[in-house]
Amino acid sequence: MRWRCVTGGLLVVMGLAVVHAALEHDEPIIGVDLDGNLFINTSSSADGHTRRLLLNGVDVLRELTELRQKCAGNVPRTTTTAPSTVAASTAMPVSYTGTVGCQLESVPSNVTHLFGNVSLSFCPLLTAESLKVFNELVYVSGDLKIELNTNLTNVDGLGSITSVGDSFFINSNDALINVAGVGNITSVGGDVDIRYNEALVNVDGLGSITSVGGYLSIFSNPVLDNVDGLRSITDVGGYLSIRANAALTNVDGLGSITIVRGYLGIYGNDALTNVDGLGNITSVEGTLHICSNSQLDTSTVPESVRSLGTCQVITSENCMTC
Ligand SMILES: *[C@@H]1O[C@H](CO)[C@@H](O)[C@H](O)[C@H]1NC(C)=O
Ligand SMILES: *[C@@H]1O[C@H](CO)[C@@H](O)[C@H](O)[C@H]1NC(C)=O
Ligand SMILES: *[C@@H]1O[C@H](CO)[C@@H](O)[C@H](O)[C@H]1NC(C)=O
Ligand SMILES: *[C@@H]1O[C@H](CO)[C@@H](O)[C@H](O)[C@H]1NC(C)=O
Ligand SMILES: *[C@@H]1O[C@H](CO)[C@@H](O)[C@H](O)[C@H]1NC(C)=O
Ligand SMILES: *[C@@H]1O[C@H](CO)[C@@H](O)[C@H](O)[C@H]1NC(C)=O
Numbered sequence: 001m002r003w004r005c006v007t008g009g010l011l012v013v014m015g016l017a018v019v020h021a022a023l024e025h026d027e028p029i030i031g032v033d034l035d036g037n038l039f040i041n042t043s044s045s046a047d048g049h050t051r052r053l054l055l056n057g058v059d060v061l062r063e064l065t066e067l068r069q070k071c072a073g074n075v076p077r078t079t080t081t082a083p084s085t086v087a088a089s090t091a092m093p094v095s096y097t098g099t100v101g102c103q104l105e106s107v108p109s110n111v112t113h114l115f116g117n118v119s120l121s122f123c124p125l126l127t128a129e130s131l132k133v134f135n136e137l138v139y140v141s142g143d144l145k146i147e148l149n150t151n152l153t154n155v156d157g158l159g160s161i162t163s164v165g166d167s168f169f170i171n172s173n174d175a176l177i178n179v180a181g182v183g184n185i186t187s188v189g190g191d192v193d194i195r196y197n198e199a200l201v202n203v204d205g206l207g208s209i210t211s212v213g214g215y216l217s218i219f220s221n222p223v224l225d226n227v228d229g230l231r232s233i234t235d236v237g238g239y240l241s242i243r244a245n246a247a248l249t250n251v252d253g254l255g256s257i258t259i260v261r262g263y264l265g266i267y268g269n270d271a272l273t274n275v276d277g278l279g280n281i282t283s284v285e286g287t288l289h290i291c292s293n294s295q296l297d298t299s300t301v302p303e304s305v306r307s308l309g310t311c312q313v314i315t316s317e318n319c320m321t322c
Contacts, residue, residue, distance in 0.1 A: 094136070102126065110136045117142035117166070123149050131157025131181075140164050143190065147171040155205070156181035166190040167214060174198045179205035179229075187211050191238065195219040203229035203253075213237040215262060220244045225271075227253035236260045239286060244268040251277035258282050264309060265289040267319050272296050275305065284309040291319035 029041040095113040102123035111134065118140055120126055126149045134157045143166045146155065153175045161182060167190035170179060176197050182205045191214035194203060200221045206229040215238030218227055224245050230253040239262030242251055248269045254277040263286030266275055272293040279302050288309030290301060298314050306312060311322040 104130055104133050107133050109133055112136050112160075113139045113141075115141045117145070119143065119145045120149060121145060121147040124151065127151050128154045128156060131155060134158055134161070136160055138162050141166075143167045143169070145169040145171075146173060149173050150175060152176055154181055155179055158182050159184060161185050162187075164188045164190075167193065169193045170195075170197060170200075172196040173200075176200055179203060181205060183208055185209055188213060190214040192216045193219075194221060197221050198223070200224055203227055206230060207232055209233055211235050211237075215239045215241070217241045217243070218245060222246045225249055227251055227277075230254055231256055233257055234259075236262070238262040239265065241265045242267075242269060247271050249273055251275055254278055255280055260284045260286075263287045263289065265319075267292045269296075270294045274300055276300075276302060278302065278305045278308075281305065281308060286310060287322060288312045288314070289319050289322075290314045291317065 028043045029039065032038050093112045094108050094110050095115060096108055096111045097115040099116050100107055100114065100118045100120070102120060102125070104126075114137060131152075137158065138160050140161065140163075144158075144161070144164045145167070146152070147169060148171070150173075152173050154177065155170075158181050162184050164185060164187070168182075168185070168188045169191070170176070171193065172195070174197075177199050178201065179194075185206070186208050188209060188211070192206070192209070192212050193215070194200070195217065196219070198221075201223055203218070203224065209230075210232050212233055212235070216230070216233070216236045217239075218224070218230075219241065220243070222245070225247045226249065227242065233254075234256050236257060236259070240254075240257070240260045241263075242248070242254075243265060244267070246269070249271050250273065251266065257278075258280055260281060260283070264278075264281070264284045265287075266272070266278075267289055270293065273295050275290060275296065281304075286309060288305075288311070290296070290298065290305075291313050292315075294316060296316055298316055301314055306314065313320055313322045
């Protein structure tokens with residue numbers, strides 16, 4: 001974690017310097033641009049390789065590259081192997097620093113580590129096919145947001161991602177049927193928010209996520225009939241809200257959750273007939289609202305659930321504050 005932060009910061013600084021440097025390439029340069037950014041460039045050799053940059057004898061660029069690989073995790077330590085006639089894999093981590101928007105053509109193909117936000121919001125041309133540029137992507141340091149993309153039917157191109165540093169949103173993608181493609185994500189540092197996806201029938205693709213650092217919200221997905229895909233989540237760092245999902249019949253998928261560090265709200269799910277899936281929750285740090293679920297016989301709410309939270313509203317009528 002510490003390495004990640006340190007190198008992330010350095011990368012941002014280096015990124016700015018590079019962006020604002022604009023002059024000749026061949027001469028070594030130490031300069032300040034109009035914005036006050038300091039940049040240091042070494043000279044290029046005839047073969048195009050940059051000369052080393054040494055600070056008190058430390059080969060800064062080389063060390064930065066190594067740190068970047070280390071902090072990216074999952075990069076095996078290189079060991080010398082016996083010569084072989086079989087070509088060894090030469091795949092190297094490819095990192096990209098910056099924000100990724102709808103213009104995926106500017107993302108390096110086979111990018112593995114993305115330091116910044118991926119914000120695919122309102123990209124009418126975005127299709128499952130175009131997401132394949134991310135086939136090798138294992139890590140996003142910031143947000144991963146996929147919103148308002150009318151032609152996106154699946155997110156299979158994201159299948160290598162194991163970790164999202166900040167929030168993960170899947171919102172208002174009318175053609176998206178499932179999120180199976182994100183099945184290798186195990187942790188989300190920020191919020192998980194799945195809402196207004198007209199065709200989404202399940203969230204099984206979230207099945208590897210064990211921890212959510214922020215809130216977890218499943219809101220207004222009209223054909224979603226279960227949340228079994230949440231079954232690996234044990235701890236929710238913020239509130240947990242399951243609201244207005246018209247076809248949802250149960251919340252069994254919440255069965256591994258033991259702690260909710262904000263409020264717990266299950267409301268306005270008109271097909272919900274039981275909340276047995278809340279049965280392993282032992283601690284809710286905010287209020288408890290189980291209300292306005294018109295088909296739910298509240299006398300079936302498990303006994304262990306009734307006293308959770310700072311106060312309780314358990315009714316099939318409209319929700320009230322407490
Ligand atoms: C400094 O080096 C970077 C990376 O090689 C290059 O993109 C940039 O154009 C250089 N700037 C100057 C002023 O030479
Ligand atoms: C991406 O990786 C694949 C498989 O490792 C390789 O065949 C392909 O050439 C790479 N693409 C680019 C643009 O480097
Ligand atoms: C990513 O987006 C968040 C807002 O969701 C913003 O606060 C943050 O600064 C962004 N990070 C980068 C690196 O742009
Ligand atoms: C996106 O979907 C709309 C209709 O939903 C269609 O007219 C358009 O051709 C699609 N675009 C692409 C790139 O598939
Ligand atoms: C998860 O990763 C494994 C191998 O690393 C791969 O075989 C599998 O297809 C990935 N899952 C998804 C949903 O892409
Ligand atoms: C509670 O957890 C146990 C094992 O950890 C599991 O067998 C049981 O099904 C869970 N309860 C619910 C309601 O999911």
